[in-house]
Amino acid sequence: GSTIGIVGGGQLGRMLALAAARFGYRIAVLDPDSGCPASQVANTTVVGPYDDEACLKRLASLSDVVTYEFENVAVAPLRRALGETPLSPPAEALEVSQDRVVEKAFLNGIGVATADWRAIDAVEELGHALLELGGDCILKTRRFGYDGKGQARINAQTTFTDAFEAIGSAPAILEKKVPFSFEMSVVAARGRGGEIAAFDPAENVHTLGILKTSTVPGKVTQELAASAMHVAAKILTHLNYVGVIGVEFFVGRDGALLVNEIAPRVHNSGHWTEAACLVSQFEQHIRAVAGLPLASPERHFDCVMENLIGDDVGRFSGLVTEPRSLLHLYGKAETRRGRKMGHVTRITPRSSGV
Ligand code: ATP
Ligand code: MG
Ligand code: MG
Numbered sequence: 001g002s003t004i005g006i007v008g009g010g011q012l013g014r015m016l017a018l019a020a021a022r023f024g025y026r027i028a029v030l031d032p033d034s035g036c037p038a039s040q041v042a043n044t045t046v047v048g049p050y051d052d053e054a055c056l057k058r059l060a061s062l063s064d065v066v067t068y069e070f071e072n073v074a075v076a077p078l079r080r081a082l083g084e085t086p087l088s089p090p091a092e093a094l095e096v097s098q099d100r101v102v103e104k105a106f107l108n109g110i111g112v113a114t115a116d117w118r119a120i121d122a123v124e125e126l127g128h129a130l131l132e133l134g135g136d137c138i139l140k141t142r143r144f145g146y147d148g149k150g151q152a153r154i155n156a157q158t159t160f161t162d163a164f165e166a167i168g169s170a171p172a173i174l175e176k177k178v179p180f181s182f183e184m185s186v187v188a189a190r191g192r193g194g195e196i197a198a199f200d201p202a203e204n205v206h207t208l209g210i211l212k213t214s215t216v217p218g219k220v221t222q223e224l225a226a227s228a229m230h231v232a233a234k235i236l237t238h239l240n241y242v243g244v245i246g247v248e249f250f251v252g253r254d255g256a257l258l259v260n261e262i263a264p265r266v267h268n269s270g271h272w273t274e275a276a277c278l279v280s281q282f283e284q285h286i287r288a289v290a291g292l293p294l295a296s297p298e299r300h301f302d303c304v305m306e307n308l309i310g311d312d313v314g315r316f317s318g319l320v321t322e323p324r325s326l327l328h329l330y331g332k333a334e335t336r337r338g339r340k341m342g343h344v345t346r347i348t349p350r351s352s353g354v
Contacts (some may be wrong), residue, residue, distance in 0.1 A: 004289060005063030005085075007056070007078070009038035009046060011340060012069035012329040017275075018043040019282035025290065030055055030061040037330045056081035067243060067289045071097045071264055072144055079141055088242040088289040094263035097241065100142050100173045103261060110238050112231055113258050115250070116176040126160040129174045137176040141167050147338070148209015153177070170190035178258060180250035182219050186228045186271030189244045189284045189294050191238040197284065197294040198229045199277060201307075202269050204248070210338065214269040214305040216276065217351070219251075226258055235262060244285040246270060249326035257265050268340070273297075275345035301347035313341035322346065 006013045009031030017027040017038045027044040029036065032051055047059045060066060060082045069086055075091050075098075096106045101119045108114060118129035120139070129139055141150035152163040152175070164172070181208065188198035191222050203218025204211055208212045217225070239261045246267025248260040264282045274280035279287075279295040287294055308315070313335060319327050322344075329342035 001026055003062055004063040004286065005059045005066040006030070006038070006069055007051075007059070007073050008065065008069035009033070009036035009044075010069060010250045011037050011283070011332075014041055015271075015282045015328075016067070016266065016285060017044045019280060021351060022283070022291075023286060023290070027288070029060055030059045035333070036334060040331045045099065045354045049343040051136055053077040055079050060085040060264050060319075064197045065289050067171065067265075067285070068094070068198075071267055073098075076091075089264045090240060090242065091244070093239045093245075094240055097262050097264045098143055100140055100145075100261070101171075104173070106238075107235070107259050107262075110234060112234065113256070114260070115178050115258055118174045118276075120172040120174050121170055123160050123164040123170075123199070125166070126154070126174065130156065133174060133176045138175045138177055139163050139167055140173050140175060141351065142171045142173055145168075148206070148340065151209065169200055178250045178260075179253065181253045181255075182251050183260070184224070184228065184234040184249050185214070185267065185269040186214055186247045187273070188229065188232040188236060188247070188280050189242060189281075189288050189297075191288050191294045192242055192291045193351060195294055196233050196236055197297045198232055199270060199273055199281065199297045200299050201225050201228050201249075202272065204269050207337075210309060210340075211268050211307055212309075213307070214272055216299065216303050224251060224257065225330070231257065231259065235259075239264075242279050244270070268307065268343075271328070271343050272303045272345045273299075274328070275305075276301040276303040288299050300350060302350050303345050303347045305343055305345045307340055308342040310335060310337045310339055310341065319344050324348070 003026040006029045009124045014037040029038045030047045065086045104114050136155045139152045139154045150167045152166045154163045183204045184201050196313045201220045202214035202216045205213045245264050246263040250258045271282035326345045340347035
């Protein structure tokens with residue numbers, strides 16, 4: 001049988017490994033932690049203890065195709081280590097999504113609207129950029145931010161050096177704060193032959209920068225869904241993409257769509273697919289990277305996915321008695337504040353419409 005290599009063995013790697021196992025694939029994950037969440041899945045080998053080029057080479061030598069569960073993989077060492085081993089999604093998707101300036105320039109370049117933004121290379125540039133953008137803004141690190149880390153609210157009253165230091169300094173991006181009505185996302189897949197299958201969009205609610213719930217269809221109208229899916233398809237095609245992508249949107253009060261960011265991987269706001277659809281985003285990603293046909297993304301239920309963060313996981317005994325909930329825990333030994341421990345998806349009969 002074939003082996004699929006995954007850079008990263010966290011909860012996303014674990015759920016990919018579970019989906020791959022059902023197709024009889026072997027999995028090799030690169031993770032510095034030999035007890036990482038993916039390590040508990042049958043047919044999974046952990047390559048480590050470092051995430052350096054030597055270990056990437058070992059991963060490549062074990063794998064027929066390599067994919068990844070996070071976008072912060074250094075591209076040059078990855079390319080060198082892979083040699084002839086195919087990478088899906090392609091390295092270009094990593095390069096675009098791991099730097100917020102490159103990402104916004106790419107999106108605007110293909111005609112996709114985002115918040116207004118300016119690249120900030122030094123604290124002295126902040127005053128001018130803030131004047132140009134006007135009003136409230138958000139300063140973000142260009143790289144390595146996740147779950148709202150590396151961000152600071154900023155306006156004319158802010159002490160710029162404090163904000164700059166708060167996010168860990170340069171290089172940064174200043175984004176105009178979008179007065180959105182709500183947030184939504186599309187999780188979509190593109191296969192090796194260029195075919196695209198998008199799951200229905202979800203309405204997303206974040207608390208303290210971390211995704212709390214994804215609701216389908218939530219506030220997403222049929223018209224919004226169609227526009228968002230069109231944008232996702234455009235991004236996939238331009239990147240010559242293979243695999244699953246997550247595209248995050250702001251919906252303005254006037255209904256205008258802006259892309260917040262893209263994630264070249266399975267996405268937290270797509271976890272509900274395992275409970276409400278014929279195939280999960282994880283199986284769809286495995287299908288795409290293995291060169292299999294994509295499955296129908298059709299959805300059977302309306303649903304709400306709730307992330308179990310930190311102590312939320314202590315509600316296990318209550319959650320597991322809910323009759324129409326799918327509970328999924330990640331096997332993390334240690335509960336920490338702000339740590340994603342699992343999720344639960346509650347289903348209800350499908351409404352008409354989207
Ligand atoms: P993720 O865990 O999704 O990768 P991240 O750390 O990359 O998150 P963003 O998605 O950029 O961070 O921002 C996190 C959240 O902060 C957004 O979902 C949104 O709620 C809010 N936010 C970010 N940028 C803006 C903006 N320009 N205007 C308004 N709200 C914003
Ligand atoms: Mg992000
Ligand atoms: Mg985000």
